[in-house]
Amino acid sequence: MTVLVAVVTYNSERLIADLVEGLQAGLDGLDWHFTVADNDSRDGSVAAVRRLAPAATVVEMGRNAGYAAGINAAVAASPAHDAILVLNPDVRLGPGCIARLLEALKEPGTGVAVPNIVDGDGRLIYTQRREPSVLRTLGDAVLGARRAGRFPLLGEVVADERLYAAERFTDWAEGSTMLISAECWQRCGPWDESYFLYSEETDFSLRARDAGLGTRYVPDARAVHLEGDSRVSPGLWALLTLNKVRLFRRRHGRVRAGAFWAALLLRESSRAALGKRPSRAATRDLLSPARLRETPGPASVVRS
Template identity: 85%
Template sequence: MTVLVAVVTYNSERLLADLIDGLRVGLDGVKWHLAVADNASRDASVATVRRLAPEATVVEMGRNAGYAAGINAAVAASPAHDAILVLNPDVRLAPGCISTLLDALRVPGTGIAVPNIVDGDGELIYTMRREPSVLRTLGDAFLGARRAGRFGPLGEVVADERLYSEERFADWAEGSTMLVSAECWERCGPWDESFFLYSEETDFALRARDAGLGTRYVPAARAIHLEGDSRVSPGLWSLLTLNKVRLHRKRKGRARAGALWAALVLRESSRALLGKRPSRAATRDLLTPSRLRERPGPASVVRWS
């Protein structure tokens, strides 16, 4: 089987040498091809990829088009493949990670396989997710994500460490490392570029589940996710919050999206009162109708930074 490794770069130069070295380890024994979509980096990301991986496909987007658009462009520009590894530049694959995920894709009903992921200090990252809902948003608001996540109806984040010891299906999973079968991609179509950043992997995984192809968590496959700043950047946290409403509106309609919006306003405003800058930004944007109507773009990320 041939795996297409789809990576989106944006000022990622400092990460690329270790990324490419890590690919050779994590994909050992697997035929693979690297495709990089660059969202108009101002550093030497493109030159670095071409120097370190001259056989790679490089797509220069010409603008910061967003994560989903980059993934779609990388896939569209690439040679034939049997699976697509959607990978963040700051992820490092452990030996044998992808061959293990490929085995998992053969399990009936599986369209997406995801590994056990730890942070740079070796701590488990809770990557499995349940489908977003009003009740789970309220559970997060009143109990906190980790406490609520121990109870299925109350938490979106699967926060029971015991559930990470065995293979299982999840509604969706954090999108830094996802192996998608070619069948799943063909059945579900490309990622929805209207989200720009955040909720695009949620949307794709839920569409795959709707089509009978679930997301399978595989603890025997391992990876390290070094970074991620949505929880500290006001602009990113606000965009993440707004896109939850947009996704709910797409899947559930305006009325139910309105209920989710109200739950998010409660959650973010209560945290804003505690002095949390990301929640202040999210509250202000949730209460600005034009922000919910506009198509997200680069300005969404920097507005409150």
């Protein structure tokens, strides 16, 4: 089987060398092709890829088109493949990771396979997610994500470590490392570019699940995620929050989305009152009809 490794870069030069080195270990013994879609980086990301991975396909987007658009462009520009590995540039694959995920894709009803992921200090990252709901958002607001996540009805984040010990289906998983079967991509792809950044992996996984192709968590496939800055950047956190509302509205309609918006507003405003800048930005944008209506773009990401 041939695996397409699809990576989106944006000022990622410092990550390229370790990324390329990690691909060798994670894909050892497999046929694979590396494609990078670059969202108009201002550093040497493109030059670094061409120097360190000369056989790679490089797609220069010419603008910051967003994460989903980059993934779609990488897939469209690549040779034939049997599976697509969507990979953040700050992920380091463990030995044999993707071979194990490929095995999991053969299990009935599986369209996406995701590994066990730890942070740079070796701590488990809670990557499994339940479908967003009003009650889960309220649980998060009142109890906090980790405490609420121990209870299936009250938390979107699966925060029970016992559920990371065995292979299982999850509604969706954070999108830094996802192996997608070619069949799943053909039936459910491409990714929805209107989200620009955040919720695109949620939307894809839930649509795949609706089509009978679930997301399978595989504990003995391992990777390290050095992690992004959505939790500390006000602009990114506000965008993440707005896209949750947009996704919920598209799946459930405006009436139920109103209740979901109110639950999110409660969560973010209560945290803003405690002085958290990302939640202040999210609260401001949740209260802006214009921000709720507009299509996300680069300006959404850089706002503070």
